[in-house]
Amino acid sequence: MARELVYTGFITLDGSVDSPGGTAEGHPGGGWVFDTEFVPEAYSLKVEELEETTALLFGRRSYEAFSAVWPASADHAAYKVLPKFVASSTIGDDELVEGWGPTTILRSTEDVADLKRTDGGPIFIHGSAALARRLGEAGLVDRYHLLMFPYLLPGGKTIFGDRGADRRTLSLRESEAYANGVVKLVYDVRH
Incomplete structure (x- = not known):
């Protein structure tokens, strides 16, 4: 049985994952996570993920x-x-961080597909919008863990692809709304 590939991230109502931590990340409307009232239970999904994660996958910029x-x-x-994987055609072994567990560089989408065919548990993608978009369009993402924040961020990066990408069907596994307007959405991708 193939390993599950799970994308997890913060997202705005209009589908942007751009600059949740601040404007220094690139978008002038960034910082929307920290502009939202902190409600501890809204982040319970992150605690659950810590228990389920068996490996991490990043694109180069998110890894850095x-x-x-x-x-x-x-x-x-x-x-x-935990084992870490960096999907990048440009990063070198000398750029990997020492003392942060075993790290393997994957050079292509096919390398990620090969990784999914290995034994083991779920592999989580954090950040990495371009990687998540590419892997989603290739049919490799199995689940989305999203914390949706009550903002619109026009022009922001998205994980769901551009207009004209193939439609994908999702099944809602779990959802919950919190007092600060954040909504937890966990979807399985129907392959």
């Missing part, structure tokens, strides 16, 4: 961003020893 913070983060300590 997360690897600069997560190795020293107490909140992400469980991820430290």
Whole structure:
């Protein structure tokens, strides 16, 4: 049986995943996660994911961003020893972070498909909008874990592809709305 590939992320009502942490990430309307009232239960999905994750997959830019913070983060300590995969045609072995668990570079979408055919549990993609879009369009994403925030961010990056991409059908596995306007949405992709 193939391993599940799960995309997890923060998203706006209009489907943008761009700059959730701040404008320095690129979009002038960034920072929408921190502009939202903090309600602890709205982030319970992230705790559940820590227990389910058996490996992490990143695109190059997200790997560089997360690897600069997560190795020293107490909140992400469980991820430290997990296998990591970086899907990139440009990153070199000398650019991988030491002491953050085993890391393998995948050079193509087919390499990701091969990884899914190995034994093991779910592989989670964090951030990595372009990678998630490419893998979704290739039919490789099995599940979406989304925390949808009550903002519209026109022109922001999306994980769902451009107009004209093939339609994909999703089945709602779980949902919950929180007092701060955040909505948890967990969808299985029907292949």
